[in-house]
Amino acid sequence: GENVEQHPSTLSVQEGDSAVIKCTYSDSASNYFPWYKQELGKRPQLIIDIRSNVGEKKDQRIAVTLNKTAKHFSLHITETQPEDSAVYFCAASRGGGTSYGKLTFGQGTILTVHP
Amino acid sequence: GAVVSQHPSRVICKSGTSVKIECRSLDFQATTMFWYRQFPKQSLMLMATSNEGSKATYEQGVEKDKFLINHASLTLSTLTVTSAHPEDSSFYICSGGSQKAPNEQFFGPGTRLTVL
Numbered sequence: 001g002e003n004v005e006q007h008p009s010t011l012s013v014q015e016g017d018s019a020v021i022k023c024t025y026s027d028s029a030s031n032y033f034p035w036y037k038q039e040l041g042k043r044p045q046l047i048i049d050i051r052s053n054v055g056e057k058k059d060q061r062i063a064v065t066l067n068k069t070a071k072h073f074s075l076h077i078t079e080t081q082p083e084d085s086a087v088y089f090c091a092a093s094r095g096g097g098t099s100y101g102k103l104t105f106g107q108g109t110i111l112t113v114h115p
Numbered sequence: 116g117a118v119v120s121q122h123p124s125r126v127i128c129k130s131g132t133s134v135k136i137e138c139r140s141l142d143f144q145a146t147t148m149f150w151y152r153q154f155p156k157q158s159l160m161l162m163a164t165s166n167e168g169s170k171a172t173y174e175q176g177v178e179k180d181k182f183l184i185n186h187a188s189l190t191l192s193t194l195t196v197t198s199a200h201p202e203d204s205s206f207y208i209c210s211g212g213s214q215k216a217p218n219e220q221f222f223g224p225g226t227r228l229t230v231l
Contacts, residue, residue, distance in 0.1 A: 032218035043208060043222040044159065051218075089158060093218050101147055101212045103220060105158045 002027040004092050006106025014114050019080050021109045023090035024072040030092040033066060033073045034103070038087045047088075048075070080113045087111070117143045119211050121223035128199055129231055136194045136226045138209030144189035145211030149220060150182075153206040165192055199230040 003026040013019050025033075031052040036044035050057045050064045050073065057064050061080075066073040077084060090106040118141040128134050138148060147166050151159040163179075165171035165186035173179045183195040192211075196203055206227055210220035 034219070041206075041225070041227070043224045045222075046219070049219070101218055101220065102149070102161065102164060103159075104161070108158050 002030060002092055002094070002104040004090060004104050004106040006090050006109060008109060009107060010110045010112070012112045012114065013080050015080060015082060017080055019075075019077045019084070019111055019113075021075045021088055021090070021111075022072060023074070023092075023106045024070075025092040025104075026071065027092070027094060028068075028071065029094045032093045033064070034091050034093075035062075035064060035075050036089045036091065038089060038108075044089060077111075080111075082113050082115050085111055085113045117211065117213060117216070117221040119145075119209065119221050119223040121209055121226050123226060124224060125227045125229075127229045127231065130200055131198055133195055133197045134199055134228060136196075136207055136209075136228075138192045138194070138211070138223050140190045140211040140213075140221070143211070143213050143215070143221075145192070145221075146189065146214055147212040148186055148192040149210045149212070150184060150192075150194050151208045151210070153208060153225075159208065162194075196228065199228070201230045204228055204230045 006023045034049035037047045038044045048062050048064050050066050061078045063076040088109045091103040093103045120139045122137045150162045153159045162177045163171040163173045165184050167189050171184040186192040208225040209223045
Protein backbone atom coordinates (compact mmCIF):
# COMPACT_ATOMS: atom_id res chain seq x y z
CA GLY A 1 0.00 0.00 0.00
CA GLU A 2 0.86 3.67 -0.06
CA ASN A 3 3.37 5.10 2.40
CA VAL A 4 3.74 8.84 2.93
CA GLU A 5 6.71 10.31 4.79
CA GLN A 6 6.60 13.92 6.00
CA HIS A 7 9.39 16.16 7.24
CA PRO A 8 10.12 17.99 9.41
CA SER A 9 8.01 16.92 12.37
CA THR A 10 8.31 20.39 13.91
CA LEU A 11 9.09 23.72 12.30
CA SER A 12 9.59 27.02 14.04
CA VAL A 13 9.84 30.27 12.08
CA GLN A 14 9.68 33.98 12.68
CA GLU A 15 6.69 35.92 11.44
CA GLY A 16 7.25 36.97 7.85
CA ASP A 17 9.63 34.13 7.05
CA SER A 18 8.80 31.27 4.70
CA ALA A 19 8.03 27.71 5.75
CA VAL A 20 8.56 24.58 3.68
CA ILE A 21 7.24 21.13 4.47
CA LYS A 22 8.18 18.13 2.36
CA CYS A 23 6.53 14.78 1.71
CA THR A 24 7.47 11.69 -0.22
CA TYR A 25 5.15 8.94 -1.35
CA SER A 26 5.73 5.38 -2.48
CA ASP A 27 2.84 4.50 -4.81
CA SER A 28 3.49 5.75 -8.33
CA ALA A 29 -0.23 5.37 -9.06
CA SER A 30 -1.13 8.11 -6.57
CA ASN A 31 -2.52 11.09 -8.42
CA TYR A 32 -4.01 13.42 -5.84
CA PHE A 33 -2.02 15.23 -3.16
CA PRO A 34 -3.88 17.44 -0.69
CA TRP A 35 -2.50 19.45 2.20
CA TYR A 36 -4.47 19.95 5.39
CA LYS A 37 -4.20 22.34 8.30
CA GLN A 38 -5.48 21.05 11.61
CA GLU A 39 -5.93 23.09 14.76
CA LEU A 40 -6.17 21.39 18.12
CA GLY A 41 -9.38 19.42 18.49
CA LYS A 42 -10.67 20.47 15.08
CA ARG A 43 -11.21 18.77 11.75
CA PRO A 44 -8.50 18.88 9.07
CA GLN A 45 -9.05 21.77 6.68
CA LEU A 46 -8.00 21.48 3.08
CA ILE A 47 -5.69 24.37 2.27
CA ILE A 48 -4.42 23.39 -1.16
CA ASP A 49 -4.22 20.33 -3.36
CA ILE A 50 -2.52 19.27 -6.54
CA ARG A 51 -3.15 16.56 -9.07
CA SER A 52 -0.51 14.57 -10.88
CA ASN A 53 -0.99 16.37 -14.18
CA VAL A 54 0.23 19.62 -12.64
CA GLY A 55 3.70 20.49 -11.35
CA GLU A 56 2.89 23.53 -9.27
CA LYS A 57 -0.11 25.33 -7.86
CA LYS A 58 -0.35 28.56 -5.95
CA ASP A 59 -3.04 30.23 -3.88
CA GLN A 60 -1.99 33.57 -2.39
CA ARG A 61 0.69 32.80 0.24
CA ILE A 62 0.48 29.04 -0.21
CA ALA A 63 2.01 26.98 -2.97
CA VAL A 64 2.51 23.30 -3.60
CA THR A 65 5.02 21.67 -5.94
CA LEU A 66 4.97 18.10 -7.19
CA ASN A 67 7.80 16.05 -8.63
CA LYS A 68 6.27 12.85 -9.96
CA THR A 69 9.58 11.36 -11.03
CA ALA A 70 11.04 11.69 -7.56
CA LYS A 71 7.67 11.05 -5.90
CA HIS A 72 7.78 14.03 -3.63
CA PHE A 73 5.72 17.12 -3.09
CA SER A 74 6.18 20.19 -0.94
CA LEU A 75 4.13 22.88 0.74
CA HIS A 76 5.45 26.42 0.72
CA ILE A 77 4.01 29.14 2.93
CA THR A 78 5.36 32.64 2.42
CA GLU A 79 5.05 35.66 4.69
CA THR A 80 4.02 33.48 7.59
CA GLN A 81 1.70 34.85 10.25
CA PRO A 82 1.06 33.68 13.83
CA GLU A 83 -2.34 32.37 12.74
CA ASP A 84 -0.57 29.95 10.42
CA SER A 85 0.55 28.06 13.53
CA ALA A 86 -1.07 24.62 13.44
CA VAL A 87 -0.37 21.03 12.47
CA TYR A 88 -0.04 20.46 8.74
CA PHE A 89 -0.60 17.10 7.08
CA CYS A 90 0.17 16.00 3.58
CA ALA A 91 -1.72 13.11 2.03
CA ALA A 92 -1.83 11.05 -1.14
CA SER A 93 -4.50 9.06 -2.88
CA ARG A 94 -5.12 7.28 -6.15
CA GLY A 95 -8.21 7.09 -8.27
CA GLY A 96 -9.94 3.92 -9.37
CA GLY A 97 -10.37 0.43 -7.98
CA THR A 98 -10.93 -0.45 -4.37
CA SER A 99 -8.54 2.26 -3.23
CA TYR A 100 -10.54 5.04 -4.85
CA GLY A 101 -10.32 8.21 -2.83
CA LYS A 102 -8.52 6.53 0.06
CA LEU A 103 -6.13 9.02 1.64
CA THR A 104 -2.83 8.08 3.24
CA PHE A 105 -1.59 10.81 5.55
CA GLY A 106 1.91 11.89 6.44
CA GLN A 107 2.94 12.06 10.07
CA GLY A 108 2.25 15.77 10.39
CA THR A 109 4.32 18.92 10.96
CA ILE A 110 3.78 21.21 13.92
CA LEU A 111 4.35 24.71 12.58
CA THR A 112 4.93 27.50 15.06
CA VAL A 113 5.15 31.08 13.83
CA HIS A 114 6.66 33.43 16.39
CA PRO A 115 5.52 37.07 16.37
CA GLY B 116 -18.06 23.55 0.05
CA ALA B 117 -19.61 20.29 1.10
CA VAL B 118 -20.61 20.01 4.75
CA VAL B 119 -20.30 16.96 6.96
CA SER B 120 -21.61 16.81 10.50
CA GLN B 121 -20.82 14.38 13.29
CA HIS B 122 -22.71 13.57 16.44
CA PRO B 123 -21.90 13.56 19.26
CA SER B 124 -18.91 15.89 19.40
CA ARG B 125 -17.82 14.45 22.74
CA VAL B 126 -18.78 11.29 24.57
CA ILE B 127 -17.62 9.71 27.80
CA CYS B 128 -18.57 6.12 28.49
CA LYS B 129 -17.76 3.32 30.87
CA SER B 130 -15.54 0.44 29.89
CA GLY B 131 -17.54 -2.40 28.33
CA THR B 132 -20.31 -0.25 26.91
CA SER B 133 -20.98 0.56 23.26
CA VAL B 134 -20.96 3.98 21.65
CA LYS B 135 -22.49 5.02 18.33
CA ILE B 136 -21.16 7.94 16.30
CA GLU B 137 -23.17 9.41 13.43
CA CYS B 138 -21.74 11.04 10.36
CA ARG B 139 -23.99 12.96 7.99
CA SER B 140 -23.37 14.70 4.70
CA LEU B 141 -25.67 17.71 4.81
CA ASP B 142 -25.63 19.10 1.29
CA PHE B 143 -24.27 16.35 -0.91
CA GLN B 144 -24.58 12.64 -1.44
CA ALA B 145 -21.59 10.82 -0.02
CA THR B 146 -21.15 7.73 -2.15
CA THR B 147 -18.17 6.79 -0.02
CA MET B 148 -17.52 7.51 3.62
CA PHE B 149 -14.27 7.07 5.48
CA TRP B 150 -13.67 6.65 9.19
CA TYR B 151 -10.40 7.77 10.77
CA ARG B 152 -8.95 7.55 14.24
CA GLN B 153 -6.46 10.07 15.57
CA PHE B 154 -4.55 9.58 18.80
CA PRO B 155 -3.03 12.63 20.52
CA LYS B 156 -0.14 14.16 18.60
CA GLN B 157 -0.46 11.59 15.85
CA SER B 158 -1.70 11.50 12.31
CA LEU B 159 -5.06 10.40 11.00
CA MET B 160 -5.21 6.66 10.52
CA LEU B 161 -7.86 5.24 8.20
CA MET B 162 -9.97 2.63 9.91
CA ALA B 163 -12.42 1.69 7.18
CA THR B 164 -14.04 2.72 3.93
CA SER B 165 -17.73 2.26 3.35
CA ASN B 166 -19.87 2.55 0.25
CA GLU B 167 -23.60 3.09 0.51
CA GLY B 168 -25.47 -0.18 0.69
CA SER B 169 -22.45 -2.45 0.94
CA LYS B 170 -20.16 -3.79 3.64
CA ALA B 171 -17.31 -1.66 4.87
CA THR B 172 -13.72 -2.43 3.94
CA TYR B 173 -11.52 -2.40 7.02
CA GLU B 174 -7.84 -1.54 7.13
CA GLN B 175 -5.37 -4.10 8.34
CA GLY B 176 -5.36 -4.36 12.10
CA VAL B 177 -8.83 -2.85 12.61
CA GLU B 178 -11.28 -5.30 14.18
CA LYS B 179 -14.46 -5.30 12.15
CA ASP B 180 -16.45 -6.93 14.96
CA LYS B 181 -15.41 -4.20 17.37
CA PHE B 182 -15.89 -1.22 15.07
CA LEU B 183 -19.22 -1.70 13.35
CA ILE B 184 -19.83 0.53 10.38
CA ASN B 185 -23.16 1.03 8.67
CA HIS B 186 -23.68 3.15 5.58
CA ALA B 187 -27.39 2.79 5.05
CA SER B 188 -27.96 5.88 2.93
CA LEU B 189 -26.06 8.38 0.82
CA THR B 190 -26.13 10.88 3.66
CA LEU B 191 -25.59 8.81 6.79
CA SER B 192 -22.90 6.51 8.09
CA THR B 193 -22.52 5.27 11.64
CA LEU B 194 -19.59 3.88 13.59
CA THR B 195 -20.35 1.81 16.68
CA VAL B 196 -17.51 1.08 19.06
CA THR B 197 -18.56 -2.09 20.83
CA SER B 198 -17.35 -3.12 24.27
CA ALA B 199 -15.24 0.01 24.49
CA HIS B 200 -12.02 -0.01 26.50
CA PRO B 201 -9.78 2.85 27.63
CA GLU B 202 -7.38 2.17 24.74
CA ASP B 203 -10.24 3.03 22.35
CA SER B 204 -10.21 6.60 23.67
CA SER B 205 -9.38 8.72 20.66
CA PHE B 206 -10.59 11.37 18.22
CA TYR B 207 -12.78 9.75 15.58
CA ILE B 208 -13.28 11.65 12.32
CA CYS B 209 -15.44 10.74 9.37
CA SER B 210 -15.24 12.09 5.86
CA GLY B 211 -17.43 11.88 2.82
CA GLY B 212 -16.49 11.57 -0.80
CA SER B 213 -18.62 12.56 -3.77
CA GLN B 214 -18.48 11.61 -7.42
CA LYS B 215 -18.75 15.32 -8.16
CA ALA B 216 -15.35 15.96 -6.59
CA PRO B 217 -13.12 12.98 -7.39
CA ASN B 218 -10.56 12.11 -4.72
CA GLU B 219 -11.59 14.98 -2.43
CA GLN B 220 -12.85 14.19 1.04
CA PHE B 221 -14.96 16.44 3.22
CA PHE B 222 -14.29 15.97 6.89
CA GLY B 223 -16.67 16.00 9.81
CA PRO B 224 -15.76 17.93 12.97
CA GLY B 225 -14.75 14.80 14.83
CA THR B 226 -15.92 12.99 17.97
CA ARG B 227 -13.80 12.88 21.10
CA LEU B 228 -14.36 9.50 22.78
CA THR B 229 -13.19 8.95 26.33
CA VAL B 230 -13.61 5.51 27.84
CA LEU B 231 -13.29 5.37 31.61
